[in-house]
Amino acid sequence: MLIALLASLMIQQTAPEEAPMIMAALTQETVEIRENFSGAELILYGATRGLTIEDEIVVVLRGPDSDLRVMQRERNFGIWVNRAPRNFEAVPSYYSIASTQPLENIATLEALQRNAIGLRQILSEPNQTESAETRAYREAIERAGNRDALYSTAPRGVEVLDGGLFRATLVLPPKIPVGTYDAEVYLFRDGRPIASRTTSLRVVKxxxxxxxxxxxxxxxxxxxxxxxxxxxxxxxxxxxxxxxx
Amino acid sequence: MQIYLPIAEVSVNIFLLLGLGAGVGFLSGMFGVGGGFLMTPMLMFIGIPPTVAVASEANQIVASSASGALAHWVRKSLDPKMGLVLLAGGIVGSVFGVQLFAWLSTLGQIDLIIRLSYVGFLGIIGTIMLIESLSAIHRRSRPDARREGGSVRRKRTWIDALPFKMRFPRSGLYISVIPPIAIGFVVGTLAAIMGVGGGFVMVPAMIYILRMPTNVVVGTSLFQIFFVSSLTTVLQAAQNQTVDVVLALLLTVGGVIGAQFGARAGRYVKAEDLRALLALMVLGVCIKVGFELVLTPSDLFVVMPRGMEGAH
Incomplete structure (x- = not known):
């Protein structure tokens, strides 16, 4: 399937006037968790049409959403007690971004917000200034995800190959939850995405x-x-x- | 060699689990205790979610108490009637404890309650045991002051004033069923919340409160623990889906082997020295867990799945 996809794109590339396009495929469409599972590494291959030198590529892999509760620890009579719970809905259980450049060099904040790229954009309310308190809670979620390697960013994780092809390595840590994962690829030009494509991955026991x-x-x-x-x-x-x- | 635990959903080194089982098994064989109070904190320490650690440890206690209870049954060194009365309280306690566990989990306070229970119970039991064993060691060094056994006439206590008396021929007791049911209830609740068998609470309670003869105490306690931990396992599995059978079996394999060597090693140490060592170990775990309560955590926030289990 991968080869067919790449081949078809290679042929189409001879037509220069068509709209920019991006495609991607994963080396594996299903990741199986068996008794010896200790994490996995996937390679996402992609192809673009109309890629110029100024264009950048962003790859996002997002795991199934779950509802979280975040609590603050506070010292009470000498012991640490959880208090002030806040609930967050539809938080990705896994989220990794790979790109050809650091995200802030690629895209405007507005474009990231509109396309919900980046944990910050997903977790905070759009078009609202975030209070310091909300921000502390949100950052706690990010820290917890980073600790288990469930959240990661690879600012130069996308490697551009010849002929508009590209490749990104995605790492799944041992703690990943089962479910359907979406891999999104974006082609950015002048700070805005001009083409995107979604492919999916299943993680099963x-x-x-x-x-x-x-x-x-x-x-x-x-x-x-x-x-x-x-x-x-x-x-x-x-x-x-x-x-x- | 890593093994992925299907319910805990973490990948752990298989030799670490076998070794942990063997190490705790050795100590429990040597001291004649279940070892749940050592194992559950260790499991949490190596990254098993607290809910899974507590429930799976209950499953492992089924295995370790089964072999012990069986041996006592054959030797007739257990009081089945007293065991059943303790069990009646234990069943209610276990059902209550599993509900309480689920409720505290939804509040996000289960970690705190587990730790506080550890500090409280281990602190009290460890201190009493240490004082008792040190005074026994002290008496040993002065042979003239020694008084072995001897039928000391029981004083009448508040226990004797309670109604619903029952005869327990094998223990040679005629007492109210209220204290054993209450003890069984407390132990059943602890089993569900702390992931322990509860022998460390039940054995002293049987000796000092019920005044049972020491030769049937351990067997009767194991008898009760076997049934209560079986029930706790089934309830945790049915209600919270937190029993990891792979984890429990790996710990059991290490545990049974370790326990045999521990029991052999224990024969070379005097009983009161063993009790003193056990008391120090109990206090050690108490202090370690206590530190976790007071030391500033690395992250001042905790993130947990909603409507479910503890922190990670």
Missing amino acids: AGFERWIYDMAHDWPLLYGLLCVILAALAGYAAAAAFSRR
Whole structure:
């Protein structure tokens, strides 16, 4: 599929007057989490039509959204207590940006806001000045994501190859959640996106991991009973094995 | 070698888990305790989410208490009637504890409550145990002042004034069922919230409050722990989906082997020295958890999934 896509673009490139275009494909469309999973690395290949020397490319990979609660820690009678919760809705569980240049050199703030590129643009209300307090909460989400490598930026992570082709390496840390991920590619000219394309990626549990996970969620009571029986048998076997000596 | 835990959703070194199981197993075999109070904080420390650590540790306690309870059952060194009364309280406590756990999680305070319970209970038990064992060691050094066993006539206490008395032939007791049910309830609640078996609370309570003969105390406590932790595992699995069977089994494999060696090593140490060492270890965990409560955290904000579990 990847080869076909690139080939078709290569042929089309001979027609210079057509509108700029960008396409992309991932080396893998499904990432499987198995028992030995410890993160994954994907390569996104893309092709552009009408790429000029001033154009820049931005690649965004966004994981499934989830609702978060952020609380502030405050010292009370000497111990740290969580207080003042704030809820954030539809926060990406994974978010990474790779680009040919640092984002601020590529795009105007307005363009980023309009296209919801960048965590800051996603997490804060558009066209509103953010209070210092809200900002502290938002930054806490970003820090937490960075700690688990769920959020990342690679200001020079997109490599432009010959003939309008480009490549970006996307890193998925071990803690990634399952679900559908969207990979968006943008072609920027004069601070504004002139072409974009979305492709998707699925992260799924597979094999034994999936079997356990599905059972724990689909038949929780049966799963709990099985856990107990297994543990009791293990205890019994251990007692029997060692008492014989 | 990394292994991805299906429910905890983290990737952990398999030898770290086996080693942790063996290490805690060794100590629990040596001291004759379940070791949940050591294991659960360790699991949280290596990055297992608190909710999964607590629930999976309950599952591991099923395995360790099963082998212990079985051995005591064969030797008839447990009081099944007292065990059932303690269990009745334990079942209510466990159901209550799992609900409380879920409720505190939604408030975002579960980490705090787990830590406070650790500091409170381990601090009290550890201090009492340390004082008791040190005075025993002190008595040992003065042989003339030593008084072994001897049937000291029981004094009447407030316990004897309570109604609903029942006869417990194997313990040789005729007491009210209220104190054992209350003890069972507290232990069941602790099992659900702290991810412990609760032996460290139950054993002293049985000796000092119920005044049960020491030879049936450990067996009866294991009997109760086996059923309460089984119930806690099923409830946590059914309600919160937080039991990681892979994690529990890996810890069990390390644990049973470690426990055998620990039990052997324990024979070379005097009982009161063992109790003193255990008391120091209990206080050590208490202080460590206590520090986490008072030290300034690296991040002054916590981010957690909404309507679900603790911080990360």
